[in-house]
Amino acid sequence: MSILASTAYHDGAFTSAGVRFACVDGDADQRLAAAWNQLRIDYPRFHRADRLSRLLLLSAAPFFEANGALAACDPETIGMLLCTCTGSMESDARYQALLRDEGVASPALFVPTLPSIALGELSIRHGLHGSGVCLMMPAPSASALAPAIGMLKQQGMRHIVCGWADTFASHARSAFAAIALETWADTHLNQLQSLFDEH
Amino acid sequence: MSGAPIWIGAAHCVSALGEGPRFHLQRMRDGGTALRTVPGLTAKPMFAGLIPDELLPAGPRRIQRLLDRCLLELLDDLKPRPHERWLLVVATTKGDIAAMEQGDAAASALPLLGEHARQRCGFGAQPLVVSLACASGTAAFILACSAIEQDRYDHAIVIGADALSRFVLEGFASLYALDAVPCRPFDAHRAGTTLGEACAAVAISRDRDRIPEVIGRWVAGSIAHDANHISGPSRTGEGLLRAVQNALRIADLRASDIAAVNAHGTGTAYNDAMESIAFERCGLSDAPLSGYKGWFGHTLGAAGLLETIVAVQALREGTVLRTLGLSEPGVPGRVNAISADAAVPGRMLLKTSSGFGGCNAAVIIEAES
Structure with a gap:
């Protein structure tokens, strides 16, 4: 098995290892917080991170928990591959609204106006020094990710956190996989696409 | 993996300094900085590298005009053929963030910039749009070369672009990351960077004869x-x-x-x-x-x-x-x-x-x- 584990989040419903948690109350941020709290992970930085980063931190968290798919892997060889359409648009809109309405640029709101900040947050959370890249695409496409997966393998990554995260306004959605690259082949791309399609 | 060499050529670029790699080299040997105070973009004028408008083709969106400036010349050099395996990789940090400034969030989505470039190239395959902060251009280059090494493609166009915007200028200023004078990398008295806009593109191929001026x-x-x-x-x-x-x-x-x-x-x-x-x-x-x-x-x-x-x-x-x-x-x-x-x-x-x-x-x- 190359896809070791997977998670999915869809506007309040978080699924990991076949267990589903659903919270339909509140706005997108409150639902995301409820899903995170259900994991009972003590990491206050989660709540200070931007929305895309929180979505990625939540989606990847079960992989690194005790007995998680990547818990025993060397963090130096765990790569990151994020694909998204809206990227940092939620953060962009918040920063832009303050700049437009108050004439003030907030450094705290400016920094997360890059989608790859989410990779930075994930790398900090789990001590991942390895390779990683963020690809912008209109919809999750496993075949479009194939060259990047190959690149991460070329650069010595043995496992990757790989998936789709998208959030803007009231919408937040993700589908992530923990993948072992040693046994990975393009023939597994349909399994990754199925994960995207299911969620 | 293929061990065959991968060649880089057909380079094009446009920045505040001017247009073309040779012109850049000449200006950098003989001339001074292209960084100037730019009025009108921000509340307080700042030094920045603004491309003279006359260097860009006509068009409704500045970031597309930057892309077109390099892409059209590159395509004229390359003339990609339908049966060839071409990959298009686009690097950007903020794409058409001006659309967000103008109230159209959806139009600022970065995949749209990739789609614009794909249509210009006439490629069928989905472009790869890389956004890895200020490492985007270098990462895009690595990804394109790797894709050819993996034998997924024979040739690639890699293009990187970002336009100046109040959004980004004010953001860097809020971090106290901009120098009051043109930036002074590695100098003892450096006090920040200076932002600029540019587009740069190269072609990459396993076939040395396929791209002009390697x-x-x-x-x-x-x-x-x-x-x-x-x-x-x-x-x-x-x-x-x-x-x-x-x-x-x-x-x-x-x-x-x-x-x-x-x-x-x-x-x-x-x-x-x-x-x-x-x-x-x-x-x-x-x-x-x-x-x-x-x-x-x-x-x-x-x-x-x-x-x-x-x-x-x-x-x-x-x-x-x-x-x-x-x-x-x-x-x-x-x-x-x-x-x-x-x-x-x-x-x-x-x-x-x-x-x-x-x-x-x-x-x-x-x-x-």
Whole structure:
């Protein structure tokens, strides 16, 4: 098995290892917080991170928990591959609204106006020094990710956190996989696409 | 994996300095900075590298005009044929962020920029749009070369672009990351970077005869993360150290094989300090090192490609161009930052980029004589 584990989040419903948690109350941020709290992970930085980063931190968290798919892997060889359409648009809109309405640029709101900040947050959370890249695409496409997966393998990554995260306004959605690259082949791309399609 | 060489050529670029790699090289040898105070973009005028409007083709969106400026020339050179396996890789940090400023959030989505470029190229395959902060251009280059090495494609166009915007200028100003004068990378009195806009593009191919004017050969590349801080680089250069060492390992090279280093060199206190420490730790203290942002500014998603093109062109002629704005070196790591153009005997270039989120990218290219 190359896809070791997977998670999915869809506007309040978080699924990991076949267990589903659903919270339909509140706005997108409150639902995301409820899903995170259900994991009972003590990491206050989660709540200070931007929305895309929180979505990625939540989606990847079960992989690194005790007995998680990547818990025993060397963090130096765990790569990151994020694909998204809206990227940092939620953060962009918040920063832009303050700049437009108050004439003030907030450094705290400016920094997360890059989608790859989410990779930075994930790398900090789990001590991942390895390779990683963020690809912008209109919809999750496993075949479009194939060259990047190959690149991460070329650069010595043995496992990757790989998936789709998208959030803007009231919408937040993700589908992530923990993948072992040693046994990975393009023939597994349909399994990754199925994960995207299911969620 | 294929061990066949991968060639780089058909380079095009446009920045505040002007248009074309040769013109850039000439201006950088003989002229001064293109950085000027730019009125009207921000509440307080700032130094920036603004492309003269007459250099860009007509069009409704500035970022598309930047892309078109390079793409149309590149396509004219290449004339891709339908049966060929071409990959298109686009690098940007903020794409059409001006659309967000104008109230149209949906139009600012970065995949739309990739789609614009794909339509210009007439390619059927979905483009890869890389957004890895200020390492986007370098990372896009690595991804394209890797895709060819993996035998997924035979040729690739890599293009990086970002336009100046109030959104980004005010953001960098809010971080106190902009110098009051044109940036001074690696100088003791540096006080921040200067932003610019640019577009830069290259063609990459396993078939040397398929691309005009080969400028270099791809050797290796790697990306690594600091895992340390979101908006500040690692004080010990952990990510950059790993990116450079991994690129050297993949290439089976030693640090002493590197003829010249073209650094990210933003001119901020922390970036340049981090780079100097990482390069010293990599054993690159003696390699001539320069950063080019003093001429055309920090061009964000275009920076890695633009600076690579110019550095490779210079190295083809046996020189490393100086770091404009550097008069008194002042970084904690021992590096050979040069303030005057220097002749070098080798052809192996190391180009690095680093960005918010703690990302770092390193590529090694052998300049073609």
